[in-house]
Amino acid sequence: MTINQLSIFLENKKGTMLQVFQLLKQANVQLIATTIADTVDYGILRILCDEPSRAYQVLKEGGIAVALSDVFAIELDNKVGRAADAISLFASEGISISYLYSFIIGGKGILIFRTDNADKAREIIILNNMKFVAESDLSALL
Amino acid sequence: MIWNPNKECMSRDEMSALQGRRLHKIVAYVYHNVPFYRNKLQEMDVTPDDINTIEDIRKLPFTTKQDLRDNYPFGLQAAPQSEIIRIHASSGTTGNPTIVGYTRKDIGVWSECMSRCLTAYGVTRDDTFSVAYGYGLFTGGLGAHYGVENLGASVVPTSTGNTEKHVRLIRDLGISGIACTPSYALYLAETMEKMGITKEQIKLRVGAFGAEPWTESMREEIQKRLGLKGYNLYGLSEIMGPCVSYECSEQNGSHICEDHFYPEIIHPDTLEPLPYGQVGELVFTTLTKEGMPLLRYRTKDLCSLMDDTCPCGRTSVRMGRIMGRSDDMLIIRGINVFPSQVESVVLSMPEFAPRYLLIIDRINNLDTLQVQVEVRQEYFTQEMDNLGAIERLEKKLADKLKSVLSISAKVQLKPPGTIERSQGKSKFVIDKRVLK
Numbered sequence A: 001m002t003i004n005q006l007s008i009f010l011e012n013k014k015g016t017m018l019q020v021f022q023l024l025k026q027a028n029v030q031l032i033a034t035t036i037a038d039t040v041d042y043g044i045l046r047i048l049c050d051e052p053s054r055a056y057q058v059l060k061e062g063g064i065a066v067a068l069s070d071v072f073a074i075e076l077d078n079k080v081g082r083a084a085d086a087i088s089l090f091a092s093e094g095i096s097i098s099y100l101y102s103f104i105i106g107g108k109g110i111l112i113f114r115t116d117n118a119d120k121a122r123e124i125i126i127l128n129n130m131k132f133v134a135e136s137d138l139s140a141l142l
Numbered sequence B: 001m002i003w004n005p006n007k008e009c010m011s012r013d014e015m016s017a018l019q020g021r022r023l024h025k026i027v028a029y030v031y032h033n034v035p036f037y038r039n040k041l042q043e044m045d046v047t048p049d050d051i052n053t054i055e056d057i058r059k060l061p062f063t064t065k066q067d068l069r070d071n072y073p074f075g076l077q078a079a080p081q082s083e084i085i086r087i088h089a090s091s092g093t094t095g096n097p098t099i100v101g102y103t104r105k106d107i108g109v110w111s112e113c114m115s116r117c118l119t120a121y122g123v124t125r126d127d128t129f130s131v132a133y134g135y136g137l138f139t140g141g142l143g144a145h146y147g148v149e150n151l152g153a154s155v156v157p158t159s160t161g162n163t164e165k166h167v168r169l170i171r172d173l174g175i176s177g178i179a180c181t182p183s184y185a186l187y188l189a190e191t192m193e194k195m196g197i198t199k200e201q202i203k204l205r206v207g208a209f210g211a212e213p214w215t216e217s218m219r220e221e222i223q224k225r226l227g228l229k230g231y232n233l234y235g236l237s238e239i240m241g242p243c244v245s246y247e248c249s250e251q252n253g254s255h256i257c258e259d260h261f262y263p264e265i266i267h268p269d270t271l272e273p274l275p276y277g278q279v280g281e282l283v284f285t286t287l288t289k290e291g292m293p294l295l296r297y298r299t300k301d302l303c304s305l306m307d308d309t310c311p312c313g314r315t316s317v318r319m320g321r322i323m324g325r326s327d328d329m330l331i332i333r334g335i336n337v338f339p340s341q342v343e344s345v346v347l348s349m350p351e352f353a354p355r356y357l358l359i360i361d362r363i364n365n366l367d368t369l370q371v372q373v374e375v376r377q378e379y380f381t382q383e384m385d386n387l388g389a390i391e392r393l394e395k396k397l398a399d400k401l402k403s404v405l406s407i408s409a410k411v412q413l414k415p416p417g418t419i420e421r422s423q424g425k426s427k428f429v430i431d432k433r434v435l436k
Helices: A016-026 A052-061 A082-092 A118-127 A135-141 B012-033 B035-043 B054-059 B065-070 B104-120 B139-151 B163-172 B182-194 B216-226 B339-347 B387-405
Strands: A002-011 A031-038 A042-049 A065-076 A097-105 A108-115 B084-089 B099-103 B128-131 B154-156 B177-180 B206-209 B229-236 B241-247 B254-256 B261-266 B280-286 B297-303 B330-332 B335-337 B352-363 B366-375 B410-414 B429-431
Touching (some): A002 A052, A002 A135, A016 A042, A016 A052, A031 A097, A042 B410, A065 A082, A082 A118, B012 B280, B054 B261, B084 B104, B084 B139, B099 B104, B104 B229, B104 B241, B128 B139, B128 B163, B139 B177, B139 B241, B163 B182, B177 B182, B182 B206, B182 B216, B229 B254
Parallel strands (some): B128 B177, B352 B429, B366 B410
Antiparallel strands (some): A002 A065, A065 A108, B229 B241, B261 B280, B280 B297, B352 B366
């Protein structure tokens, strides 16, 4: 019900991001989405890709501070207001979203997020008939 | 095993008597051969005949690093140049380097004391021992080297640098002992892990670590990653080099070769001798040295001395861990801060690697302290994948530092491997303050 995201702790310094992408390129990993949260000193780079477990090993062996995070991925109609509708369901149940991002792939809107209460979030998604996206679904849309 | 039970297990009374005789002799020797000491003693109205017991040492003047610099290069040398068979020099980053000449007898004493250290660590003739201190002007490499040869073990003079080759030699030659700085030991462990070599594939069992301050947590870390037992080895080039004191199997303080190097602890400001157990500045008098004997040399190292009996059987006085250096002490916003305090906090938290950097600056006339630490790779898990979690960990460390240091520090977490490694003495502090 969740998918694997690579989370990478990076120093805010010239060349550090490039190193990550070069390692993934050399390992022939296909990226699906990337986003970065940054501060003055460091950043957390988040990556969805076709083979997260293998990519994780590659980065780890390259000495990168990388974690595999379980994140929710749901598919939304590509229409105005759908994200607001979805998020309001979590907000009304008092669930905090620690980070969120979205992208469109194969004409479909994909919302990725992580919450402080995964069990409750899963329940809300099921009760409201939202559509989970599996890793294989994403790869198929590439 | 004990290398020289006659000296290492001497009764306290016999030791004092021996030290008294040797002190008289060395004072007479410098009085007649070193104008610097003759002038000082005459100014204080002291002659060699006034020095008969070891307690008389309090009548003698101190010697400082500055005295060595002022008398560069050979002003404090007592033996004629024809008797000197080796010359070492300490790094001169803050002025003239310190030049130390050794006679053949000095090299013999050095090798003897180094053999005592190695034997206390459990090294025997059957060991293959890698000396990974720098060979050259620094006393570490050659000092340890001669000790291993004197003991009869096989010495592998690896020196520093080319760490991958070193790791291969450790594995292929079945090297069982190593002498290096503790930070180089950690670097070696990292290199080994990167090369995919596990501690089960090597035979290292003894490490002689010294030449920079280290802590118990660092010892545990090195022992765990290299699969050896790590012992403290203390020395300084002005007095001899590595061999001045060493830990035994008890690992509770380092036994001083006090038949050759007489220790005192003094208050760094009043210069008054302090009793056993109290922390102050360590002072050594060389009792037998010919090349460059020193009276009451102030090491700037802060520690305490212990005279209780050690279960290992040695009777010599032991020195506790070096707590810092009197000249390493940082004064930040008027508070005394020792880098070792920061280190103990960092090492007490499993989240962090034993690497840290202190950056001190002065912004708008206010001192600032920044502490950079590396998060361990295995600790960066999905619970840490957001800025909030990282900030919470920063705050946790900042709170602990505040309670230990009494001043606030800005903590900056760094990804693993991003704080610069050095192969020699680690540089833990950058002071950017421009003081007028």
